[in-house]
Amino acid sequence: MLELESLTRRFGAVTAVDHVSLKVPAGQMVGIIGRSGAGKSTLLRMINRLQEPSSGRILFEGQDITALRGAALRDWRTSCAMIFQQFNLVQRLDVLTNVLIGRLNRRRGPLSTLTSMLKLFTAEERAMALAALDRFDLVDQALQRAETLSGGQQQRVAIARALLQEPRIILADEPIASLDPRNSRVVMDALRDVNRRDGITVLCNLHHLDTARQYCDRIVAMQQGRIVFDGPPAALTPARVEEIYGVSEEEFEEQARSVPAGLVAAA
Amino acid sequence: MLPTPTREEIARWRARHPRAFGRPPLERLVFALAASAFLAWLGWALWLFDITPARIWNGLAGLGTIIVLMIPPSPGELWTDILWGLAESVAMAFLGTFLAAVVAVPLGFLGADNMLLRGWARFSLRRVFDGLRGIDSLIWALAYVRAVGLGPLAGVLAIFTADVAVLAKLYAEAIENVEKRQVEGVTAAGAKRSLAVRFGVLPQVLPVMLAQALYFFESNTRSAAILGVVGAGGIGLQLSERIRVRHWDEVAFIIILMVLTVAAIDFLSARLRRRLIGAR
DSSP: OEEEEEEEEEETTEEEEEEEEEEEOTTOEEEEEOOTTSSHHHHHHHHTTSSOOSEEEEEETTEESTTOOHHHHHHHHHHEEEEOTTOOOOTTSBHHHHHHGGGGGGOOSTTHHHHHHTTOOOHHHHHHHHHHHHHTTOGGGTTSBGGGSOHHHHHHHHHHHHHHTOOSEEEESSTTTTSOHHHHHHHHHHHHHHHHHHOOEEEEEESOHHHHHHHOSEEEEEETTEEEEEEOGGGOOHHHHHHHHSSOHHHHHHHHHHSOHHHHHHO | OOOOOOHHHHHHHHHHOGGGGOOOHHHHHHHHHHHHHHHHHHHHHHHHTTOOHHHHHHHHHHHHHHHHHHOSOOOOTTHHHHHHHHHHHHHHHHHHHHHHHHHHHHHHHHHOTTSSOOHHHHHHHHHHHHHHHTSOHHHHHHHHHHHHOSSHHHHHHHHHHHHHHHHHHHHHHHHHTSOHHHHHHHHHTTOOHHHHIIIIIHHHHHHHHHHHHHHHHHHHHHHHHHHGGGTSSSHHHHHHHHHHTTOHHHHHHHHHHHHHHHHHHHHHHHHHHHHHHHTO
């Protein structure tokens, strides 16, 4: 169970995330929707502690995440894997090494840092990485540089890297916003697959409402840093969307796509 | 939790993708041979130049004696000469770099493969740059001292000649890396080639050029100190004279002044560079 208690983040005068409280039971697939600038990214990045909350708490199975430092913080980051809109793979490393990056904080022993530095991964770890890549049909690209892959392939490599972290949660920040419809489907299928088969909780920022309805067990809608809807996909009818955002669903998606984050945040 | 792969699974993956588990034996052998050849060469070079721990140790002891003689640093009686020499060095560095930076701009445009020259003309110009770049400013200074006589003019010319080719090459590369869409926008508005360069290319490369010239000014302040040793004016002359007569305390004073000057220039040029690049 992941619990957010009145989580808030301010950037100067702007409150990006405004007293958000949320409980996510283990194994759920949650879609977070909202216009760009609604605070979705900041929310996910705070959970991974890439960004520090201004106030409020994050709890995971009763443990206070907001207070973690050093090795404990790194362990937490390993157990809540991030997926980024721009994939954030190391372009000049091969795919296999990118996936093995997911193991770095799982390696134990006095020599683990040294062997990691020298890229001396064990046969077992390599087999794990290949198996994860195989799951997403990427095993033949294992020795290519990440930059030679298409966007959809890169995002699947990122999911394989996340899997090697053996996470409890996957935080996906607009994972399909840079992809075409076909690749979007492949990537969302992959996320749902790890949610269903591996029982990993998935929190996924989306701006496409239909994708959220199709893939998620639960939808959380955000507006100006606050949660304005929280319920099952069926309850988020077009009428409800219009009630929340004051515009039709088509207009909402149009705005979510076209408005740069900075402008909305400043408005 | 991911299942830990069994031995059979690892063996299967290894059979399917042997390269994912490391380099093949032959490649490893070649790598090991190359590495040992390099180490042997390194050892041979050390032996050839008679580089031994004992010699380094004795050298350090000698250095220690000099450092003791340097304390406390003293401006000496002719301290006005020192200040004058330092100012002359900075002026030499500035003039040399400034002239080189100005002359390098048209040369950079000529050397860039997306601008004026193409084919053999550009190729030969680039090779001329390469040739000039191969000669250090110290060599140029020795030549210019014979040609125009002792003093700062030789130093300015030495810095100019040594840097103009390097800056032209760097500028040419900056020009080759401009974003074509911006130039296209200007061309599409009906501008002729020269104006497309003026409005599409120059705004993109000018801050980069200025930043690089500032870097060179800073590094040339250091070189200018050395040029004086061969008679090309500046603080180097003062420094070499005092080393010759073993006035180590005055040498220390000069070194401290030089470090402070370079630090001040570094500080100022870093701020300027940030403004130039950041303003983009």
